[in-house]
Amino acid sequence: MCLMTKDHRKNVDRRVELPDRAVRRPCTPARCRCGAFGDDGGMGYDLHITRAIQDYESERFPILDAEVVAAVHTASDLVIPSDAPRHPGFCYVLWASSASDEYLLFQNGRLSTKNPSDALQRRMIELAARLDAWVIGQDAELYEWDGNRVVQRWRSREAYAGRPRLITRGSTSSGMNSQAPITASEWTALVGAQTDFETTTSIEVELPSGLRRIACPPVACWTGHPSGRPVPFFHDEDLIEVSDADEPTERRMAELAAVLAARVADPNEPERDPAAACPCGRTTLAACVAQHSGEVTEAGSSTAS
Numbered sequence: 001m002c003l004m005t006k007d008h009r010k011n012v013d014r015r016v017e018l019p020d021r022a023v024r025r026p027c028t029p030a031r032c033r034c035g036a037f038g039d040d041g042g043m044g045y046d047l048h049i050t051r052a053i054q055d056y057e058s059e060r061f062p063i064l065d066a067e068v069v070a071a072v073h074t075a076s077d078l079v080i081p082s083d084a085p086r087h088p089g090f091c092y093v094l095w096a097s098s099a100s101d102e103y104l105l106f107q108n109g110r111l112s113t114k115n116p117s118d119a120l121q122r123r124m125i126e127l128a129a130r131l132d133a134w135v136i137g138q139d140a141e142l143y144e145w146d147g148n149r150v151v152q153r154w155r156s157r158e159a160y161a162g163r164p165r166l167i168t169r170g171s172t173s174s175g176m177n178s179q180a181p182i183t184a185s186e187w188t189a190l191v192g193a194q195t196d197f198e199t200t201t202s203i204e205v206e207l208p209s210g211l212r213r214i215a216c217p218p219v220a221c222w223t224g225h226p227s228g229r230p231v232p233f234f235h236d237e238d239l240i241e242v243s244d245a246d247e248p249t250e251r252r253m254a255e256l257a258a259v260l261a262a263r264v265a266d267p268n269e270p271e272r273d274p275a276a277a278c279p280c281g282r283t284t285l286a287a288c289v290a291q292h293s294g295e296v297t298e299a300g301s302s303t304a305s
Contacts, residue, residue, distance in 0.1 A: 062109025181238030
């Protein structure tokens, strides 16, 4: 059995079909959260053990490497093969009870597999319970054991009804983002200058056991929301994403976007033409980004040149 992954280059447009709702999540080789550019190029159906509602958010609400190792060490039918690739946050978990060498791949804060047998689906549900996590499909449906068989169900409508918004210099998913990315260092410097932001390494998430605060990669949170709750602003390679941005949050995003010579975008809107007018109203989007060089200051107290 070969456990080495391959590097596939194929554009995939993923659509999550939910009751009365469709959430468009484009996937590219540079930003692949669904596994479509691993193992077999996206053929087949993925199942994930994750603490996130959608699998592509697993890195934001991660299962930790140490938790996976601990779970494997206490299970007689699971093993991390010594001859397979292994590094922090990445390993293969072989299910020894499988007659066909089925395994899980741990990466990006989740455990995943393709086309699992019914028996492995049940084993994944048991392992997820051990990790206080969910088993979900690539369309975000839940997989559970009802005492007799594995069943699928949707979460409540409200769980999927977020209002995602992006801070971006280009289109919502690709285009100019690669030419003029919002870099991690740029974003860190900007939020570090804001008196109403703090960087944290823990985050609240709804798990099978209830609402819990878990460890996560450093994330900048807006602490000035009228509700008093911190709002995570996730840096995602070349743009900033807020999973559920109400009006006060979107206004704060717009202030930060102005400093970055960027804009606030709905990820479900049509692609934006770089030749279109920049939100600043002075030139095209492409020209404005190319000319941008502004100081990092308190958003709202200065503008980008």
